[in-house]
Amino acid sequence: MGGKILLANIDIPGIRGFDVYRANGGYNSVTKALREMSQSQVNAEVTRSGLRGRGGAGFPTGLKWSFLDRKSDKPRYLVCNADESEPGTFKDRYLMHHLPHLLIEGLIISSYALGVNTCYIYIRGEFKYLVGVLEKAIKEAHQHGFLGDRILGTDFSLNIWVHPGAGAYICGEETALLESLEGKRGNPRIKPPFPAFKGLYGCPTVVNNVETLAAIGPIINMGGEAYSKVGRGKSTGTKLISACGSINNPGVYEIEMGLPVEDFIYNPEYCGGIARDRYLKAVIPGGSSVPILPAELILNTAKGERRLLTYESLADGDFETGTMLGSGGFIVFDEDACIVRNTWNLTRFYHHESCGQCSPCREGTGWMEKVLYRLEHGEGKKSDIDLLVRIAKNIEGHTICPLGEAAAWPVASAIRHFREEFEEHVLHPAEVIEKERRL
Amino acid sequence: MEHNHIINHPQFTRDGSPVAFTPEVFTKVQALISRYPEGQQKSALLPILHIAQEEFGGHLSVDTMDYVASLLDIQPIEVYEVATFYSMFYLDKVGKYVIEVCHTGPCTISGGEKILKHLQEILEIKSGETTQDGLFTLKEVECLGSCGTGPVMQVNTEYYEKLTPERVDQLIEELRTFANKDKPNDSAWVEKFF
Numbered sequence: 001m002g003g004k005i006l007l008a009n010i011d012i013p014g015i016r017g018f019d020v021y022r023a024n025g026g027y028n029s030v031t032k033a034l035r036e037m038s039q040s041q042v043n044a045e046v047t048r049s050g051l052r053g054r055g056g057a058g059f060p061t062g063l064k065w066s067f068l069d070r071k072s073d074k075p076r077y078l079v080c081n082a083d084e085s086e087p088g089t090f091k092d093r094y095l096m097h098h099l100p101h102l103l104i105e106g107l108i109i110s111s112y113a114l115g116v117n118t119c120y121i122y123i124r125g126e127f128k129y130l131v132g133v134l135e136k137a138i139k140e141a142h143q144h145g146f147l148g149d150r151i152l153g154t155d156f157s158l159n160i161w162v163h164p165g166a167g168a169y170i171c172g173e174e175t176a177l178l179e180s181l182e183g184k185r186g187n188p189r190i191k192p193p194f195p196a197f198k199g200l201y202g203c204p205t206v207v208n209n210v211e212t213l214a215a216i217g218p219i220i221n222m223g224g225e226a227y228s229k230v231g232r233g234k235s236t237g238t239k240l241i242s243a244c245g246s247i248n249n250p251g252v253y254e255i256e257m258g259l260p261v262e263d264f265i266y267n268p269e270y271c272g273g274i275a276r277d278r279y280l281k282a283v284i285p286g287g288s289s290v291p292i293l294p295a296e297l298i299l300n301t302a303k304g305e306r307r308l309l310t311y312e313s314l315a316d317g318d319f320e321t322g323t324m325l326g327s328g329g330f331i332v333f334d335e336d337a338c339i340v341r342n343t344w345n346l347t348r349f350y351h352h353e354s355c356g357q358c359s360p361c362r363e364g365t366g367w368m369e370k371v372l373y374r375l376e377h378g379e380g381k382k383s384d385i386d387l388l389v390r391i392a393k394n395i396e397g398h399t400i401c402p403l404g405e406a407a408a409w410p411v412a413s414a415i416r417h418f419r420e421e422f423e424e425h426v427l428h429p430a431e432v433i434e435k436e437r438r439l
Numbered sequence: 440m441e442h443n444h445i446i447n448h449p450q451f452t453r454d455g456s457p458v459a460f461t462p463e464v465f466t467k468v469q470a471l472i473s474r475y476p477e478g479q480q481k482s483a484l485l486p487i488l489h490i491a492q493e494e495f496g497g498h499l500s501v502d503t504m505d506y507v508a509s510l511l512d513i514q515p516i517e518v519y520e521v522a523t524f525y526s527m528f529y530l531d532k533v534g535k536y537v538i539e540v541c542h543t544g545p546c547t548i549s550g551g552e553k554i555l556k557h558l559q560e561i562l563e564i565k566s567g568e569t570t571q572d573g574l575f576t577l578k579e580v581e582c583l584g585s586c587g588t589g590p591v592m593q594v595n596t597e598y599y600e601k602l603t604p605e606r607v608d609q610l611i612e613e614l615r616t617f618a619n620k621d622k623p624n625d626s627a628w629v630e631k632f633f
Contacts, residue, residue: 182481
């Protein structure tokens, strides 16, 4: 498959430090952008690249940038979303840990393009150990004239600050993140107004994911056109996929968009097949919020085409038979996995992480957790299964932020594809519990 | 963007003893506040609460929160509502080492529940409790972003991954020995990787 773009240099010893990073072409894109390109040229390259938000939504980055209110006389902000908390996702942590300068490089160019002089990296509190890594990279960039006043002798000045959160999944939602950055509870805001007009401190703000921003340097180096030729159709470039669950080689892989899911699971270069030679049962391919698919539907679409790792192919069949690329958190289940148990577990997660603002989410997630708990522990009724479908439907679309959907989809899709397993828990609870106890 | 008007007035507790950052820590706090625009000092609340928790006994007492409110010139309720929202702020006393075991989906596939059970057995406490010697608090937490290297637990700021019961035994032993020294190994991560 195609070459690596983000992780091309990851194996070079010492690449975390400035000197080695610079010696291997690091920060060339900053020199190029600041010295040879206008702000609008940088914006145009990013748009041309077809890059889409890597945090989960897949919204075109160039378009998001174009919404920024450039007429306002207020300061503008760029906020890097490093609040990676979606179960199954650990790519941003990997990227920041191994290539902190790649992120800093992307932040500098993006800030230049957006006319931003202050940038915050909002990182989840549990990653406190990474704060030091990022602060060190920022300090090095300052020392070498890539940050601070009049960068490389131009008129452009920029400061980057790292800001730790304190344990709240919801702060990955961009308006909750901004609230949190302002020192408040992470309650998502009603949109509109969008952050592009009223974001941090009521000022025009762009919030982008770590992986999205890390791609900006390489895009400037290779050109938007060349980047757009990597990948497939509207899924351009490469994507970091963090693979976990019942596979032989869990880890973070950079794949060219368009790689068949089957290759990703079985090729020794990637997941290397299912652990302990078991059968593949199901996959959640884009972080815990996206619909789970059984083996036959994750490998091939309902139309019988090979399923590919692209935004479009994974979504083929919509919610009936499809799923989403999401954040690229690829969770694999083998034949022994209990779907009911996993669904209960994830619902507990969403219940815990609901901010409590909207009653459908606050009450609905807790209700689903309770019902799933009793199903999993052999105390469920047959009517519980349809009750869950109904609760999920009543949360979906009735909340301020997408956490409602994120909590509803795993439940709805698990029942859609594995209803007989839920029924089994009602009809033969003792056998199911005994089987799980033995595993 | 200097905020030199931020003053370190100690907050007096109910028994009359003062709560205040040491001058060195206070300088750090001032620098933190200056990262945000004038008038937006409340932005520094989360980072400062992290520091306050470390400085004042591992948890946030009402007195500590009142002191932080006075530092940032905000109402105490603005601190309470934040401290109760985020899972990394502890309102009750915790042990010197807070052991947080991930119990979310991917970690349970890789054996997280076994690790949790093992910890409960060797520490002789349930989740949410602290050992009698005040050394360990055991907590179950949601996804730590370590799904490919589970089971995982975080002890204070440090991650321990790919755990086995044997490795857990060994770590607990190490921590018991370490506990006699002054400070937990909080900043060890950074040095390790450069």
